[in-house]
Amino acid sequence: MNDGAIDYAAVFQCLPGMVALLTPELVYADANEEFLRNAGRTREQVVGRYLFDVFPDNPNDSTASGMRNLAASLQRVLETGERDAMALQRYDVENPDRPGEWEERYWSPVNAPVLGPDGKVLLLVHRVEEVTELIKARGSPRSSRARVLEAELYTRARELQDLNERLRQAHAREREVAIALQEAMLPARRQAGHQHAAVRYRPAVGSLNVCGDWYDLVDLVGGRRIGVAVGDVVGHGLAAAGVMGQLRSALSAASRVAGGPAEALNVLGRYAHVVDGAESATAVTTFIDFDEHTITYSSAGHPPPVLVHADGRVEFLDQATDPPLDAHPDPIPRPEACTRYSEGATLVLYTDGLIERRREDIDTGLARLADSLARHRTEDPEQLADSVLLELLPPGGATDDTALVIVRL
The missing domain is CATH 3.30.450.20 (PAS domain)
Structure with missing residues (x-):
């Protein structure tokens, strides 16, 4: 009807x-x-x-x-x-x-x-x-x-019920605004800078749970190079989305002039010290050189990127890990590592909403991700992104945001 x-x-x-x-x-x-x-x-x-x-x-x-x-x-x-x-x-x-x-x-x-x-x-x-x-x-x-x-x-119960409904509506409105703000500040697919890249962002379920996950892809000077990064801001709602936008923009600018990913994260760490709400924020950034077939990377408290080699071997890029952005009272140089790849390999960056589950060890989530990537590695980046999200995210949605970037090398 x-x-x-x-x-x-x-x-x-x-x-x-x-x-x-x-x-x-x-x-x-x-x-x-x-x-x-x-x-x-x-x-x-x-x-x-x-x-x-x-x-x-x-x-x-x-x-x-x-x-x-x-x-x-x-x-x-x-x-x-x-x-x-x-x-x-x-x-x-x-x-x-x-x-x-x-x-x-x-x-x-x-x-x-x-x-x-x-x-x-x-x-x-x-x-x-x-x-x-x-x-x-x-x-x-x-x-x-x-x-x-x-x-x-009876009347007080009615009033409480009405108050709860108002709060639910207010939270729903905040969630809608936060998601719109978050998506507006993330780069669109056509701005990804590389024709073989796929990006995905999935907000958390629940009106209060939209968080500050972000990703960024930026063209770098000097040869065929791009910077790929993801990050996560602690907190929820509009405040987290606002901090996310500030950190993403700062890292994007720093990457264009930095000598490498560690230097870019050093700059971002200093900036995070003066941004309210950036406490315990994490990020990982990679510089891909398509001419040299190398990936240089550095992580500030973030889950490691995954390099799926053309032969199916899965490598977690975990040799340059460091605490979150504002962990050091006096910023010190962050570690940096470099690995080589062959044509046809796939680089995957993500946030913890993809792998972490309550009452489950993080290694279980990482193993689940590695298995999914290995089985679907021959798919193009867009199909691969959809396959991974379908297999790893709970049917009803995750309680944390998920950002995912896949680059075919």
């Missing part, structure tokens, strides 16, 4: 709860049957009329505050564009058949906006649950007090 086949007006009238629609001027645009029945009003007495003309405060009660509280809640929704759950309210209702006679009533309201394409509030959804029966005394004063507490607990 498509949306056009659903009679939403009929659905609104049949909602199992008291629901009314208000204009931004607080005039009733509509009210469902349950609302009218529980309020003791007809449609003609409600629709098209100002809210507080229909339901004013009890003039015989000097402490009545229902109208003021409800007006404040509705105003918050109009100003913020976000829903507002109200505390339990006593809001007496005048008997329509006996003017001047007021009935003691208790309500638990929630107000939510209906936004237009421009983000402005078009209508207010006013949902109400009547809890009068929970409040009114049935027997002893002790019983009445117990029912008041029961109703208060």
Whole structure:
């Protein structure tokens, strides 16, 4: 069934709860049957009329505050564009058949906006649950007090549920912004600088778990050379994505003028000391020389790159490892190593989201990666990247970001 086949007006009238629609001027645009029945009003007495003309405060009660509280809640929704759950309210209702006679009533309201394409509030959804029966005394004063507490607990539970929903929505929005920021700061495939390179980025599952993983490919001066790097920032959300962008840009610039990957990481380490949020960040960078058939590399606390030789032999480039970027109070030269390769080999850089699993030794993840790369080594880089992600990432997604770069040499 498509949306056009659903009679939403009929659905609104049949909602199992008291629901009314208000204009931004607080005039009733509509009210469902349950609302009218529980309020003791007809449609003609409600629709098209100002809210507080229909339901004013009890003039015989000097402490009545229902109208003021409800007006404040509705105003918050109009100003913020976000829903507002109200505390339990006593809001007496005048008997329509006996003017001047007021009935003691208790309500638990929630107000939510209906936004237009421009983000402005078009209508207010006013949902109400009547809890009068929970409040009114049935027997002893002790019983009445117990029912008041029961109703208060019920209302607090409703408020907590609404707060949790707000937090979930806020986290989801932050996740979307963080992912968009992260992807905007990572180089596009057409900017990868080498026709045989494939890049992948997979954000973590869960609204709070988007992190600061990154990759970079940059053309180097002097012959046919490129720099390939990946890194990982500790933390989550927008802050991690922002730090990631700063470190990636700094390493990209340093690589263009550095004499080698170790020098580039030295520069990046000094920069990381003055960047808030860069604590314990890791990175590994490789300089590939296609004329000399060499890979020079250096690692700052990052899992080792993998070199899959044309004959299927898998080599982890772990001979130049060092602590994370800001580990040394006074930066010292980092180690650097060089290895040779034959044409047809494959270089793979990745972040720990690809190999690390809870309650599992990291060597198990590395062995799983080596096996997958060896079995799929004849595939082109794009197919190889997809095969590796399919085999190594959990079906429901990883709880950490994953960046992957594959270069056919």
